[in-house]
Amino acid sequence: MERRKVDILFVRNVLxxxxxxxxxxxxxxxxxxxMLNVVSGYAPQVGCELEEKERFWSVLDEVMESIPxxxxxxxxADFNGHVGEGNTGDEEVMGKFGVKERNLEGQMVVDFAKSMDMVVVNTYFQKREEHRVTYKSGGRRTQVDYILCRRGNLKEISDCKVVVRExxxxxxxxxxxxxxxxxxxxxRSKTEIEKKTKWWKLKKEECCEEFRQKLRQALGGQxxxxxxxxxxxEVIRETGRKVLGVSSGRRKEDKETWxxxxxxxxSIQRKRLAKKKWDMDRTEENRQEYKELQRRVKREVSKAKQKAYDELYTRLDTREGEKDLYRLARQRDRDGKDVQQVRVIKDRDGRVLTSEESVxxxxxxxxxELMNEENERGKRVEGVNSVEQKVDKIRKDEVRKALKRIKSGKAVGPDDIPVxxxxxxxxxxxxxxxxxxxRVLESERMPEEWRRSVLVPIFKNKGDVQSCSNYRGIKLMSYTMKLWERVVEARLRKVVEICEQQYGFMPRKSTTDTIFALRILMEKYRDGQRELHCVxxxxxKVYDRVPREELWYCMRKSGVAEKSPGSGLYNNLQKYNLPYAEAIFEMNYFHYNPQPFFALAKELYPGNYRPNLTHYFIRLxxxxxxxxxxxxxNIDGLExxxxIPAKKLVEAHGTFATATCTLCRQKYEGEELRSDIMEGTVPHCSQxxxxxxxxxxxxxxxLPQHFFLYxxxxPMADLLIVMGTSLEVEPFASLSGAVRGSVSRLLINRDLxxxxxxxxxxxxxxxELGDVVSGxxxxxxxxxxxxxxEALMADEGQKVSDA
Structure with missing residues (x-):
């Protein structure tokens, strides 16, 4: 049999x-x-009050009655009593091989065994007195520690004795x-241990580079x-297994004696040998040798601990050291728990299920039941129509941001591909x-592998450990799908407004903040000796029971898009090979590489497009x-x-009508740049x-100074017309709230x-939702x-054609 500590052997069997x-x-x-119940007890000593002894036996009775x-x-238990030699009159509960005479406390042990139909196991096996004596002190040698079991299970016990020299x-x-x-x-069905790819090695640059090279080879040099x-x-998983290797699948146990x-x-082995030598031959020389080895062991242990702590403190200054500290803390917490792994669970009627299949x-x-349960509620009277909306394609910069925000070092899902x-x-x-x-957005279908997850029940550290209701379910899902969720979530947060009182599931608003605020509030009221009433x-389980219909209702009411992608300005910038879409309008990137902006300017430059019905309606x-x-x-100049006269226009994001040198600030007319821009060259200052x-x-x-005309x-407006805008960019987005409350606002737009x-x-x-021109x-x-x-459009269109 494997020689390991008893607690380690049975730690996974503890229920x-x-x-x-x-x-x-x-x-x-x-x-x-x-099911095996092990009960440990320590009875009051001989000199204790009778009331205390009766209390001990009463508690032990209750424990036995609670066991099926x-x-x-x-x-x-250490019963602190002598059952004595012989068993005359008590043959049903004990054997003949006790020690010395029975006393009052020993009689209590015998009476308890009779009442519970149990037997005193120690007394059934004939041993030398040395192997029956459980207590030695000075000249006293007696038996006070006993093992009891049910009488019907005595046949399962083959031996019971005292180990003398332990x-x-x-x-x-x-x-x-x-x-x-x-x-x-x-x-029993054999549990197959799943081997895991050592993805954690990717934090080393050399492993990361080797992985990239091998993946490139697997893709035929692409x-x-x-x-x-x-x-x-599949290519990524196979390359990962070859380059990084796989683990044994077993969790590494962090021993307390690290x-x-x-x-x-x-030193400890030599001390044990000296102790056995002294037990066999109680001479002063053997005693001194044992004591000296005891002191040496203490010194060696102290030295080893100090060395290990010094190494730990040095390592704590590094990122790896921080992870070691958290790992040790988690291991300590895990070791401190009574039940580390739940192997059985109770059914809805309270019966314990033991087989893996039934569990x-x-x-x-x-x-x-939990995920599909909904509390009774009244039907919502008002409805909300789903509006067909175009959804902008997902941009590279959105993926980059999601990838940057998501944490590394987390458990992988069933697809075994970490972030x-x-x-x-x-x-x-x-x-x-x-x-x-x-492609997922357009087809409205995600890969089948993303649909699978591993549900892990986590004990809440309260209540019955065998009751399912005291567990919180955590899903291990595909990390690639989590990236997709982060992108969608970022878009939703721009559309959906959440009340300020919401804490949890919100950035920089943890539930611990409200706990701290409540604590401060209570302290202030206590200091002021005033009453504070809290509810x-x-x-x-409210999060698990959120009605799905309500989720769709809330998103539709918030104007969340439901339909296929459209084409916004940023969606058309991929061809310019930008690090991210917004870079085309950033000064730092413009100084580094102005070519993408002027390529876009060639498309947007006044004269390439003509005004439509919307522009002429404003002219009218x-x-x-x-x-x-x-x-x-808009920066296309179509207004x-x-x-429309320039004095009636506030071009908040500027215009192509004028230009400025980025070095000497020399002013130019927009037409002076036209030839360079149309030829695809970057215009330069003549000075x-x-x-x-x-x-x-x-x-x-x-922003231009005339923007502040608002x-x-x-305040003077009688009607505000908002059309063809996302109202996302500030401060422009706030203008819709600048009119008086009595003023009507008309929205003609694709989306809310x-x-x-x-x-x-x-x-x-x-x-009025839908196409802006139609509206x-x-x-x-x-x-x-x-x-x-229509007449105005015809006249102005002819003028543009003639020009």
Whole structure:
């Protein structure tokens, strides 16, 4: 048999630990389908009050009554009593081989055994007195430690004796009982240990580089990953196994004696031999030798601990050291728990299930009920229509941000591909993931491998450890799908407004913050000797019971898009090979490489496009004297081409009409740059040769001064028309709230945006969703302006053609 500590051998068999009192505790184990209860006790000593002794036996009675009749029981206790030699009149509970005469405390042991139909195991095996004496002190040699079991299970015990030379305590000696459990021979299914790829090695740059090279070889020298998920995932897994290797699948046990070394082991072994030598020959010389070796062991242990701690403290200054500290803390916490692994569970009727199949069925039954349970609630009267909306394609910068935010070193899902793989592959991974996510978005189907997960029940550290309701389910899912979720979540957070009182599941708003705030509040009220009334409402398993219909309702009400991707400005920038889409409008990147911006400018430059019905409708508003001001984020100049005067325009993001040298600040007219831009070259200043930049407002630059006309314009407005915008970029996005509360706001847009999507719309707001041109046409027709508008479009269109 494997020689290991008893607690290590049976740690995975422990089902329950009960600390009944300071004198009694019990342990329930499951061994090959058999329930074994081990009870430990320490009875009051001979000189203690009778009341205290009766209290001990009363507690022990309660423990025995709580154990089902069909389960084995073994009691090992220091009863501080002598049952004595012989068994006349007590043959049913004890044998003949006790020690000395029976006393009052020993009679209590015999009476207890009779009442519980148990036997005193020590007395049934004929041994030399040396192997029956459990207590030695000075000249006293007696028997006070006993093992008891049910009478029907005595046949399972083949031996019981005292191990003479094992020094587990100064006065007491170890009692050993050999017990063979009679179990029904059932064929247990062999648990197959799953070997794991050593993905953690990817944190080393040399391993990461080797992985990239081998993956490139596996792809036939290509840098680009295959388009489909299944092929890419299999190639990555196979390459990972070859390059990084696989583990044994067994969890490494962190021993408490992590400071142990050969010197300590050698010293302890010599001390044990000296103790045995002194037990056999009690001479002063042997005693002195034993004492000296005891002192030496203490010195060696102290030296080994100090050395180990010094190494640990040195390592703590590194990132690896921090992980070691957390690992040790987790191991200490795990070792401190009574039950480290739950192998049995109770069914809904409270019966203990022991077979692996029945336990799995119970977990499946429990979580299926939990995840699909909904509390009774009234039907929602008002409804909300799902609006067909175009969804912008997922951009590379969104994937990069999600990849940067997600943590490494976490447990992998069933697909066995951690996030470290994508971080190691860099831009190749970003390209692949962006393409993959857009295919998922377009097809509305995710890879089948993403649908699988491993559900792990985590004990809440309260209540019955065998009750499913005291566990929290944690799912181990594909980390690639988690990246996809992060991208979607980032978009949802821009659309959905969550109340300020929400803590948990919110960035920088932990539940510990509210606990701290409540604690401070209580302290302040206590210091002021004032009453404070708090209400705590515990919504049990509320997260698991959220009605799915309500989730869809809330997202639709918030204007979350449901349909296939469209084409926004940033979606069309992939061809410029930017590090991220927004870089095209950043000054730092412009100074580094202005070519992508001017390539885009060639497409957007005034004259490439013509105004549409929307632009001419605004022109018609001006002609009729109804236009106070037009605020636009567009930089294509189509408003000017439609004939709207410059004084009526606030081009918040600038214009191509003028330009400025980035070095000497020399001013230019936009037309002076046209030839260079159309030829695909970067325009340079004639004075200093610096790059000339059109007066387009880049990220971080100040808005044009005339933007602040809104401070006087918006309070004067009688109607605010919002159309063709996402209302995402500040401060432009806040303008919709700058008009007076009594002023109506008309939204003509593809999507619900800004306050119209946040649920903060006004009673006099009007919304027309769909194509913007169609919405404006409908408005013009309602106003009776359609003929005038068509005539204006025809006249102005002819002028543009003639020009």
């Amino acid at each position: 329950e630990v009960k600390r009944v009192s300071d004198r009694v505790m019990s342990l329930k184990l499951e061994i090959e389908g058999v 009749t069909g389960e084995r029981v073994v009691i090992g 020094s587990v305590a100064r006065q007491h000696r170890m009692v050993v009982c050999r017990m063979t459990l009679l179990v029904c021979k059932t064929k 840098v680009v990953l295959p388009d489909d998920w299944e092929t890419t995932a 400071w142990w070394n050969e010197e300590v082991q050698d 799995q069925r119970r977990w499946k039954e429990y979580f299926e 470290e793989v994508w971080k190691c592959l860099g831009e190749a991974a970003v390209e692949f993931l962006t393409s993959l996510f857009n 705590f409402v515990d919504l049990e 508003l001006h002609d009729k004297g109804q236009l106070l001001r037009m605020y636009t984020q 000017r081409m439609a004939g 200093c040769k610096g790059v000339i930049k059109p007066d387009i407002v880049f990220f971080g630059e100040e 401070l006087t314009d918006f 945006v800004g306050p119209f999507a946040w649920g903060s719309s006004r009673h006099n707001d009007v919304v 404006v046409r409908k408005l013009a027709d309602t106003l009776g302006w359609m003929r005038e508008l």
